[in-house]
Structures are given as C-alpha cells and as structure tokens.
Amino acid sequence: MAKAKAKRNLRWQRDPEGMRLRILEAAKQEFSAHGLAGARVDRIAAKAGANKRMLYYHVGNKDELYLAVLEGAYDKIRSEERGLDLEHLDPPEAIRRLIEFTWGYFLRNPEFLSLLQTENLARAKHLKRSTKVKSMHSPFVEMIRTVVRRGVESGDFQVAVDPVQLYISIAALSFFYLSNSATLSVIFGRDLLAKDAKDERLAHMAGLVLAALTGRSAELLQIVNAPKKRAGVVQTV
C-alpha cells in the first residue's frame, strides 16, 4: 500500500521542453550577471532546479549554452521590433517611436545589454559562429531606410542619413546610458536610474535626434534663448 503511494508520489516527472526553457532562462540570468567566464555551470543548474548533467544533456557545454542564450536574446528583440510598424507613421513620429521602443526595451531587458557587452568583450567570437543571427537584421534596416527616405521626400527631414548610422546612434544613446549607468552614476554623483533621471534622458535623446533630423531644435528641446540670464544656474533639458 505504501508502495503504491510511493509509486504515485513520483520523485520527478519528465518535462524536456520545460526543462530546456528553465535552463536557458537560468543561464540568461547567470551569464548576464557574471559574464561568460564568471558564470558558474553549477549555479545555472541550481537556478533551473536541475542537475548539472541536464545542461549538457539538453543544450551542450558552457559555450553552446551561452550561444543559445545569445541567439534567443536577439530573437526576442527583433520579433518585438517587427511589431513597431513604422511604415504607417509620420516620419518624425516613426523615429520617436523607435527611440522610445529602444529605450523601453533596454530598460525592460537589462540582461540583453549585459549579454551584448559580454559578447563584445569576446569580440563576437560566438556570434560569428551563429548562422541564425546574421539573416534577421536586413529587414529592420530596410524599415528604417524607408522611414528616412519618406521623411526626406516629405520635407520633414533635412537630411538623408544612412539608416545603419542612425540606428546605431539611437541604440547608442540608450545603450551606453543604461549599460554604463553604474560607473556614470558614481562619476557624476547622480543616480541615473532614478525615475526623474530616466524621464529626462528619454526627452533628451528624442530631442537630440529629432532636432538634428528636422532642424527644429527650439521646438523639440526646451528653448532657453531668452536674452542673457544670470550666469548662475543654466536651465537644463
């Protein structure tokens, strides 16, 4: 009788897909928190509620695991970007939405930033081996190219920038601020991740890029061209 009970009360259940997902999620946490070399396979296993052997069984060794996490991360952001639908927006609005999305995505997914940093420290050694990732970016570049072209033709934009440069710049403004917020906060003695600071940053970035494209600084950034104010405090944007 106790025997049947024991048989029912399984020691463990099978769940290969679930296990694989939990492993990848745990690995994402670990790799983003500690980098590639700093990540501990045992910690990943523990966090996934699994035995270490499972990692090797379901994914592969540490490097393969890392690459799988990286590919998953790119996959996720690209798929969200696809939903942006910039084509149907006014060009300046499209750019603004792209900036807001990028900023928001980085804020919501700090592990993504860490993973990219880690991979770049490794000089993209792993990413180069990935066949998946290379193909998923050209559509995105074309999307931006179209927006820029439309903006130029409509007269909204005074200048046709290379879409890749533009995207890199937009990403840069958010990425650097967030990924380096720790050292920057220490250096400048401000908490850059405080609510107000984040709002300011978004306004600053959108103002900067749109002002450059449209040539209308004053309308987009706060105007402070009033005749000489006292030298004391300069109003900030």
Added chain:
Amino acid sequence: MAKAKAKRNLRWQRDPEGMRLRILEAAKQEFSAHGLAGARVDRIAAKAGANKRMLYYHVGNKDELYLAVLEGAYDKIRSEERGLDLEHLDPPEAIRRLIEFTWGYFLRNPEFLSLLQTENLARAKHLKRSTKVKSMHSPFVEMIRTVVRRGVESGDFQVAVDPVQLYISIAALSFFYLSNSATLSVIFGRDLLAKDAKDERLAHMAGLVLAALTGRSAELLQIVNAPKKRAGVVQTV
C-alpha cells in the same frame, strides 16, 4: 675568475617602480582582453616578466590589482581632457573638438572601453570603493557647462542642454559604436572598423550633435533635399 663574472652577470636586478608599472600594464592588457573573471593572474605575471608572487607583493590581490588598473585608466583620460582647453574656442568648435577628442581617445585606447564595460558588468562594485575617482570629474562637467552657456548667449546654440546629458550623449555615440563594433559588424554585415567606416562615423556624430544644438542640419550634415531622387539608392551621410 668565472666566479667574478657570474657575480657580475646578475640573475636579476631590483626595480620596484619599473616592476610595478610593468605589472599594471600587463594587468591592463589582461583585464581588458578577458574581463575580471576571465583574467588569469599567472598570465599577468608572465606578461610582466615577473613571478606571480610579485603581483601580491607590489599591488595586492586580483581585485586590488584590477581597481588600480581602473583608476589609472580614468586618470589618464581625465588628464588628457584637461588639455582640451575648450574655454577658448568658439562654442560649436569646442563641441566639435570634444567629439573628435572623445572619438580619437577611444580609438587609441580600446582597453579603456573594455575596462569600463567590465566594471559596469560588475555594477561599479570596485569603483564605488575608490576615493580618488569621484573627485576628478566635476571640473570637466563645469568646462562643458561653460561652453554650452556661452553658446546659448552668443546665439550659436538654440538650446541649453544639461552638460551631463550632453557629455553622456557624446561619449555614447563613440563608445557604443566602438565597444560593440564586433557584434554590430556581424549583424549588419559591414566592417565598422574599416578606415572609411570610421571616417563616416565621425562625420555622422559631429553632424548629429551640432545640428541638434545649432539647428542647422543642412549645413552640418550633407544636404539631400534635392527634389525626389530615384527610389533606388539613398545617399548616405
């Protein structure tokens, strides 16, 4: 006779300062190439032409060594920045020079970028413990604040941006491009570190920031507002 010769031909000479410098230099290489966890104390010793024990003797354990390297790196860039002398330049020229300096410095000192990335992955854990670093940045911020104020008063700039935001943005545009060039190159299928690509990037960054500040996109970035060109190739900046 051979004995005297042997005595003269020393097995090693003392050189505490030199040794310390070689250790720090080797450590900088190692930490920037492999990150904190990936760095190997033995490799640092070997690269410095020293025994591992020397690291502990002259600097301290791995963490202290790392912090010393980091402080040295900040020291170096700040001292070079001090020589910029932006106060005596036309505001737009001052900003341009700041952009060019930042870009050039990052290009010449890639280890600096890696070190910052590494430290940010560690959430500035070490930097927070540093007393030196905190104090050396306010003068620099004031320098930029003055330039912006002068630009606003002279009418060159249409807008008074927060100097910290502006500096972060300028640094961001260069930093992200360079520190992430490995993954970006893979993703976009371009060699972002090729000579031409670098020239383009500098022009793009300077154009973007100055256009935003002055409101003169057309003069600063290449004008492409000519009546509709064929849809094929969009001219890039």
Added chain:
DNA sequence: GGAGAAATTAACCCGTTGGATAAATACTGT
C-alpha cells in the same frame, strides 16, 4: 665587508569548476 632590509624566486596548497561516467527512474509503444 657584512648585517639587515628589500626584492624576487620556487614550490606548494587547497577549494573550485567544467566536464564525464554510470546507475536509477519514468515514460512509450506494442
């Protein structure tokens, strides 16, 4: 010229870590 301090070397220690092996347990189709 030699004693004591400073600098450097050589050898070792021991916890950690990625990875491997083999046995045990749950599931599946027949």
Added chain:
DNA sequence: ACAGTATTTATCCAACGGGTTAATTTCTCC
C-alpha cells in the same frame, strides 16, 4: 505488462587558479 528508450540523479575527478609560505638573491648603509 514489459522491453526499450528518454530523462534524471548521484558521484567522481583531473585540471586549474588564486593565493601563501619559505627560501634565495640583491641592494644599502654603516
């Protein structure tokens, strides 16, 4: 119901890596 396979656990280990101890060599100052 059972044979075969997929999944999971329980150990083990050899290499590595940071850090230490103790002995050795050079320098310096009297």
